[in-house]
Amino acid sequence: MKKNYFLLLLMFVTIGFAQIPSGYYSTATGTGYTLKTQLYNIIKGHTNNGYAGLYTTYLTSDVDNFYENDGTILDMYSENPSGTDPYTYTTGTTQRCGNYSVEGDCYNREHIIPQSVFNEQSPMVADAHFITPTDGKVNGMRSNYPHGNVNSATYTSQNGSKLGSSAVSGYSGTVFEPINAFKGDIARMYFYFATRYENTIAGYSFPMFNGSSNQVFTTAFLNMLLAWHAQDPVSPREIARNNAIYARQNNRNPFIDHPEYVNQIWGGTSSTDTQAPTAPTSLVSTSKTSTSITLSWNASTDNVAVTGYDVYANSALKTTASGLTTTITGLTASTTYSIYVKAKDATGNTSASSNIISVTTNSSGTGTVTDLLFSEYIEGSGNNKALEIANNTGSSVNLSTYTIKKQTNGAGAWSTGLALSGTLTNGSKFVIVNNSISSSCFSTSAANISTTATELTFNGNDAVGLFKNGVLIDIIGTFNGGTANFAVDVTLRRKSTVTSPSTTFNLSAQWDSFSQDTCNNLASKMVQTATIEEEEIISDFNKILIYPNPSNGNFDVTTDNLDLSYSIEVFSFSGQKVFEKQNTTSPEVSIQNLSSGIYILKITTAQKTTYKKVIIN
Known part of the structure; x- marks a missing residue:
């Protein structure tokens, strides 16, 4: 549930910083990697409460006092910051059940940096600063994949966290992307790990790491983390979590207490990089209807990460896509559109336009219905x-x-x-x-x-x-x-x-x-439209013809037997009956009052029911 954080932020910032021990960061006087080493010497040697002790820590460190404010476990992989959570966990229960077939079964411990990276060694394996309670199913889907921006999702959790192909420049593997509300939280956990374990991290193998003890991260992943840190600032939830873990471990995450340390150490690439992505290429239209155009293109590259593609038709922004295909809908029949695509990255830079293509939508006479x-x-x-x-x-x-x-x-x-x-x-x-x-x-x-x-x-x-x-x-x-x-x-x-x-x-x-509470049409049966082939068979059998078609709303219903009595009902494509005429032998039908479009005729005789399409110009 979305909250107004202004007063909460003032309160928790005051409380949070007041709980930093006096002089805790007094030796953090340098810049660059010198500052990083100074912070390492401050936060190393923390109290190890053991792997099982994490659940005790979570009783105070990861309680939802910020969204639903209901005292349940705050899980970054299931929390819905703007609405009702899909499920919740009560502290001390539904943990470690071992049955993670679906979301909501039970929660466990998620190592933001996978245990396999450091061979499950202590104290890393039980360090709560980068180990959080998360839904077991989503944790399993994340597996040991690095965090990153997703290009095309293969799995999406109920709160919108995604697993899929990487949009991080230079890395083509699978990545896991949290929702925007927690990207900064996770970035600062990575920066903590890089600092707390500076003495051993050069020996760890992980796609996000470059094998050094200073920069630690590859340039592409570093720039992405810097962007996440900048776009999702420290929250009251992080401050409260940092204080609770300090009470248990006797060390702090310095990048929550002092977010400015991130840029002082790693250069603040996210706030000063202005390189735009390359322009998308090979834009083509793969299909079209009277009201939509489906497109595909080749990916752009970027020094930070491509986060999406803006799609324009006749210079108007129509949609934003996260992958390399999309469909523009709501277009006008028989109309030519000039279409191009622009890429954008995690720091807000926009590429030049792709190649421009000209596409004309189908005429409305095709009667194509694209979807529900x-x-x-x-x-x-x-x-x-x-x-x-x-x-x-x-x-x-x-x-x-x-x-x-x-x-x-x-x-x-x-x-x-x-x-x-x-x-x-x-x-x-x-x-x-x-x-x-x-x-x-x-x-x-x-x-x-x-x-x-x-x-x-x-x-x-x-x-x-x-x-x-x-x-x-x-x-x-x-x-x-x-x-x-x-x-x-x-x-x-x-x-x-x-x-x-x-x-x-x-x-x-x-x-x-x-008017209010007009409910009489809800769930009324739609006309069952026949396919073109079915119409031809039925029409041949009954010899019922509509002429002219298209028309201006006046047309004749003709049969072999001019004295044949029939009834006619006219339905819109959304299924609403808009005209009815019962037991008539007159061939003339007038529906001039209706808007232009495609309608379905249901013509009933004593022998058969025939369905026909009619176009009103």
Whole structure:
């Protein structure tokens, strides 16, 4: 849970520095590696409480008095600084269970510098300054990999920590990246280890180390740690942890007490390096629809670390990617876009543009539906909160790769996410409701998910996103939109003209608004659209034709038998019925009042039901 740290910071800084023993750093008078050796002589020879003693230390050093403030274990690999933690651990319990099949089983001891680096020797193996309590499953996934910026994730924990390919210049192996809120904490643990064990570290083999006792780290990893240290300053949590460990070990982490020592020793590369990444190369479009363009490119290099790529279309920033592929959504059909990509690094430098490509989206007449999308949103009275997702892609969709996330009050990070599961068949809807929704609005038994999760406690200024494989594909509201309400006390239904998801929210263009607690359409059955091949077979059998198509909203329904009685229903692509005409023999149909777009016709005779697509210009 996000807290206002201003008063806490003043309090803990005062208390923290007051607890540094008088004269503790009086001999730390040098600069560069001389200062590092002086600090080594101050903090060496600490009290070794043994490996088992770490759990006793954690009872005071790693208690959550800063986020939920509930006295549980504060775990950097599961803590959600901006929302509800996915799970919690109580001090003294659920530890060392040996069963780490899923997150939340139990916690254990995470050596930020792996034990294998120093052959599990003492006192390193029990030094709490760089050994923290963490979820056993995530600890196992991190394994012995170095910490670093991830280029493409192969595993993401519930709080957003990632394992994947390295974005650190010159290192192509696997790395583990914590969330931003704890990058500085971990960087200062590395600097502590490099200083406390200066006398032996030159003999340790680790991808982050260069074999020296002074610089210790390779230049690329050093620059990354310096960037983490700069972007995530010392927090009250670190100060309290440093004091608690000092009470047990009788030594301190000098880089928490005096963050300025980092730059005084290692040169402060992170604050004075201005080298930009190289420009991305070989940008190409790999696929496109009427509303989206999928891209790929070759990686940039950087002396610190490439942290992401900004993607532009017609000079407007459309999305930011962490890997080497992305899809721009929310585009206009039959429109040409000039597209380029820029890389950015951990110190805020931006590269020159990649090669510029020109891509024209498909025409809307193709009727392509790219993915699932939000079809309805209810932000009603009390806990009347609901989301509806529609599938009109033409085939069943496995939901296991999809999650829903929320940004609280228009600021901060996305929530950990509410995972979806099961299969959503074509033409169906998936409904998620707050489990305290009023029965007069909707029955929880009719929902696919009824939950107390934070994602279903949204208010009118909380952006809600639909994610696929961790990538945002559709959004309701504006990310980082601040406190402004975009949809309060209202029901929103996706317009019939919107056939694909969009990462850009446009209320007037994409949504129809209804009054508070309008719940009558939620979970209504979508029309089951047929494939083109199915339509041809059905049409041949029944000899039902639509002409003209496309049309301006006036068209004829013709059959072999001109006296045949039929009924017609017209549905938007999001599944909402927008027109109905029962038991008629007249061929004329007029739906001129509808917006331009693609609609599904359901034509029913005494013998058969036929589905047809019609395009309204």
